[in-house]
Amino acid sequence: MQYTLSISTRSRAELVDITAQVQDVVRKSEVSKGICMVYVPHTTAGITINEGTDLDVPRDILEQLERLVPRDGPYRHVEGNADAHIKASLLGSSVLIPVSGGELSLGTWQAVLFGEFDGPRTRRVIVQVIGS
Amino acid sequence: MQYTLSISTRSRAELVDITAQVQDVVRKSEVSKGICMVYVPHTTAGITINEGTDLDVPRDILEQLERLVPRDGPYRHVEGNADAHIKASLLGSSVLIPVSGGELSLGTWQAVLFGEFDGPRTRRVIVQVIGS
């Protein structure tokens, strides 16, 4: 089953917790045991798994990415969002999560975080569940 | 279906667009719906998905990786390519792409980019398509 989520971001850079939407797709898929892939079909956004409870953690990740890849740098790409492309590749374009008992097998503190680096925009996220 | 591509790189560091070769394997696999994995069996090369249209984007990614992990650093590994190993781990050794209608479901601007960090060399890339 392949399902497309729509995510509205509100800032230029933001980590949005989409765990509940992904879990919802897993339930609809009726796959009991398998793997869930969450895929970002954009080049200035990425995805990661990290803590979603203390929101200081996503903020720290974003701020450190900004220190490593500042918005204004000696970049060639003329659209002014080269940093967003680079951050997307550092984070990655997909995550995988084991599925067990029809639920995501996330660790206690883990959340699925969509990484917006050139927002605000409406973005798409593809969720696909494969049984094993 | 597991298929091995051969990639000849021309510089020490380079992002090579291999989208067409990966798409070709997906067609041969005759999988209509599923997931395509692209895997790099090397430790000084990686893989990412990003923009392949404006070639300034891959160049910006490479140049920023070089600023973050300079070729000459206080590294222990004596072969002179420690930076290439580190860059490979920052980018990652595999990407996943959804397959739909027998084609890669890449976003409009997305390309599959092989990351050479210790070339020029002939490299292998493993492409595997799993139906769902």
Added chain:
Amino acid sequence: MQYTLSISTRSRAELVDITAQVQDVVRKSEVSKGICMVYVPHTTAGITINEGTDLDVPRDILEQLERLVPRDGPYRHVEGNADAHIKASLLGSSVLIPVSGGELSLGTWQAVLFGEFDGPRTRRVIVQVIGS
């Protein structure tokens, strides 16, 4: 088949070679051809594939991550391990490896390296093998 490994780490930051344990799960799974996913259900640990023969390579990766994301930084998260969360997201929470002939199809120099960034601790790693 879904299998959970237990990994005891011995330092705050460490890359632990878990290739043999992962290979062991692949053999037990009796999957001849497919994909193996190795998943870390923690938010201050990650996973990567890189060289495991010259141990200077994992050390270089750890030391460069420490230069890029120092333990003491201007972080908001009050638990003192913000750097560990950020390093986990830079490395990633899962890796994939092709399986062929009932064995991991790793490249000659590749090893599966568990990345501890807030140890020492006992950690879990989920290994799942999917046939194709």
